[in-house]
Amino acid sequence: MGTFTSPILNYAMLAPILVVLAGAVVGVLIEAFAPRKSRASSQLALSVFTLVIALAALVRTRGTYSSKAAMNSVTFDGAGYLLQMAILIIAIIAILLLADSDKFAAAPTAAPGSDEEREAQAANIRITEVYPLTLFAIAGMLLFTVASDLITLFVALEVLSLPLYLMAGLARRRRLASQEAALKYFLLGAFASAFFLFGVAYLYGYSNSITFSGIAAAITGGTANDVFLLVGISFVSVGLLFKVSAVPFHSWSPDVYQGSPTAVTAFMAAATKVAAFGAMLRIFYVAFAGDVWQWRPMLTAIALITMVFGSLVAISQRDVKRMLAYSSIAHAGFLLSGVIALNKSGLDATIFYLFAYGVATVGAFAIVSLINDSSGEVTDLNRWAGLGKRSPWIAIAFSFLLLAFAGIPLTSGFVGKFSIFSAAYESGNTAILITGVLSSAIAAFFYIRVVVLMFFKDPVEDGTSVVIPSIYTRITILVSLAITLILGVFPAPVLDYISQTAFFLR
């Protein structure tokens, strides 16, 4: 039996994660003890406060990172810093959307259509558990991007996933669809986690180590059993590809995006993607880099299929949330090309793209939540016709974000696509480049179709209307528009900052 060394925790570096976790715990206490009336406002204030403090704590670590902590289970480096910052910024603007509490179920545990639910609705009960859940998920995401051993990575994956499963089932309207989404997400997520864990076991078997650096060293050494490595990489990839909804592990995302409350979808679509791609970047750039010739062809194939599939299927969607879901699948394909590039510019481009895409996504879903009729949100695209005539500002804002998704110049999307495809080109991957540009063209078709629908079709008189956005939603939309525009017009400072900062400590 060896001597026990107490771990060095490096609290300053862990502070952002710890702050968010503490905020979540306080949120649970508020849920338990605070009077129902004051809960909504205090939870919102607490969450925003927590996130801002976490962001401040993160910024304080600026320049002092490049260290490992907690027995090398987490690594703080430039890339982790940037990814955590992206997650926190996106979380701050996304959490404001939760303030529209009438979007959430009054009694989430009650069976849809039951008396219990009706009573709760009649009593106008507003639930607020969603705030601490979100904070727990954010903590998981923050950890996910800096985890540098497989166990910590798995724990972080579960910490971020479990709250999301619950949050997906909280929609007030269309309760059945929402609960179905939650259940599907949970079942498939568990399935994918099993693959992930299976892969982890094989990687440990291969390298006799659970840390990324240990795996990297084993690959460089090259004496171990390659089959173990191969199974390990494949199955760990499955778990991660599931989270980023790459084809063929994507099927949950349209159903879940559609069924979840839109505010949750916004958060999930944006922040989860950053976290999952962050983890993926780290594991592929740090642990698997030495084995690139083995995994690159398969990952390239997945990226290609994902881009094309997402873009093609999005065309035939009639529901705006499903369309955005497929668009996010296509974007996952574009982002994968940055992972595959496996060079510095690929890393920079992916981080920029993640941030730009995440921010625009939050804004887009925020706008979706504004289009309502008497029975809740209207997500049927046909009923969005003529929106430009009725609410020009909302329509212009939505169009702008769609153009950003499509990658039209003067939006952040253009800069993101440009840099990520040039990174792919730099790594010699012309297949990605060509397919990427072609599927961007296909994707532009369905984005612009929505723009045409909003501005050049006559409105249908069917009670669809735009609710006046609350101040919080308004902030979310404006911030996301502003960032999308600024990153499109003056990307240089941010790009420079990323390229100076982003690196992985191996």
Place this chain on the structure above:
Amino acid sequence: MVTSSSLVYLIGLPLFGAVFLLLIGRKADKWGHLLATAMSAGSFVLGLLHFFAMTNRSTEDRAITQTLFTWIEVGTFKVDAALLLDQLSICFVLLISGVGTLIHIYSISYMSHDENRRRFFAYLNLFIAAMLLLVLGNSYLNLYVGWEGVGLASYLLIGFWNKKPAYATASKKAFVMNRIGDMGLSFAIMIAFATMGTVSFEGVKESVDRVGTPALTAMGIMLLIAAAGKSAQFPLQAWLGDAMAGPTPVSALIHAATMVTAGVYLIVRSNFVFDAAPTAQLLVVIVGAITLIFGAIIGMAKDDIKKALAASTMSQIGYMIVGAGLGPAGYAFAIMHLLAHGFFKAGMFLGAGSVMHGMNDEVNMRKYGGLRKAMPITFITFGLGYLAIIGVPPFAGFYSKDEIIATAFNSGGAQGIILGSITLLGAVITAFYMTRVMVLTFTSKARWDAGVHPHESPALMWLPMAILAIGSVTAGYLFTQGEALVHWLSPLFAKKEEYEELLPHSVVSILAISAVIIGVSIALAKYQFRPVAAIAPTDVSFATRLARNDLGQDVVNEAIFMRPGQGLTQGLVVMDEKVIDGAVRGIGAMAVGSGATLRRTQSGYVRSYAALILVGALVLLAGIWVVTQ
């Protein structure tokens, strides 16, 4: 003391005025014009401060730059949004903001009955800002932004009264023809980028030696096309006459004093390119010489006072282009003529506006006559401009035109003799048609329509005219006093080569003055001492008819560009509908179809999703296996 960090306010003030007035809307109707005028005046004052600061610096330190931000950075290629104020740009800054401010003041009264006066002033400010950016940009790319900006402002202002379809068409015509020139500029920038890897003036100047003559010639020709488009030079001259549809202050500011001279600025600014590309330089001279005569001939036949003045502008810019094409010997004189022209032509346009104001917006000079008594101030100010443009000593035009004629004669060999003769002939015709304008408007017998009661314009209108007239009288003397302007500008250009004078300067002056006398005498004989028909006679010679129709420029354009263009577009439409649309529809249908097919994989059942994940994982594994083996 002003520093380079305040350069941005030169542009910033009028830009702010434009944006503010456009955004704030009708609320500003009462005071918007005052704000706009103040902004323009602010730019002028700042420009003056910079001018004095510049004169206090030694010759090497006169140019200052202000870097605003890095605009484009791709690899080693970097373009800063930076402003450069040197001896050349300060001349333009003062001209643009000075004449601009006077015209703002004039417009307060001229546009006082227009309900959209605020919008008009916003556009004027926009123009000033864009034009200042054009002359202050330190690279071709920054210049290009201003170049497009003035094009936009010009388009908006020509079509300001767009309720009349003819005016809207005129603005569209100007826009389209300018586009050809703009294309030339963008090609020039591309050539600079491709062969030199830089687009800043500084960088191009330094790279000229490294680059072969063919590339420089190509770049020079493209720059010439750009200049021809913006400055209404042959063969892109047709839009200027129609541009007179805009309100008269606009014609004075944009289509006489400033924007149309941007082409001259471009060529003079690119002197290092043209000095190294003799073919392009020769083309510049040819274009200038053709336009000089072309415009003058059109000017003889026009009865519309503004169109006559527009033709004259075209011809005078021809002089400047000839000067600019004569290389280091002529650059400074081109600029001198440009500045002098800015004064007297703006003044004459304002005079024309004043006449129209008093004559119920009549523009036909055959309906004028005898306005000398009715509008004495307009007569005097217009008259001083007239003396300046035809080149009577000691007015501005005499000095500047004289120098260009002398330089043309001395450019050597047959070229010198031909060019000199053309510029002299131009002087004769100029004297003729300007005297015709003068006589028809002011000194012949009145031929007014019934119910017209001409009256002098208010002080707000005649004051700017008077100031410009003073400029027309004194500018030439000031510029040539001790060769002030030539010395001021000379550090920017290559050294003049020593040349043998074909004709001594005094002989040239005598020739020029004789030319003026001949032109004036013919015009007096024809119009002053004979009655003028109030309706233009129709039984005129073919030559006159041709000149009245702008020497067939529209016919030529229609035959060469418009009809083949229409044919081409019709062909393309068919091609587009049958071939491309067919293909696109096919691909679109394929995409939609495959999308719909793929969508079926989305059954909604968790079990099939899970199966898909399982299959995917196995395929992934198998794939990596295959790659590994």
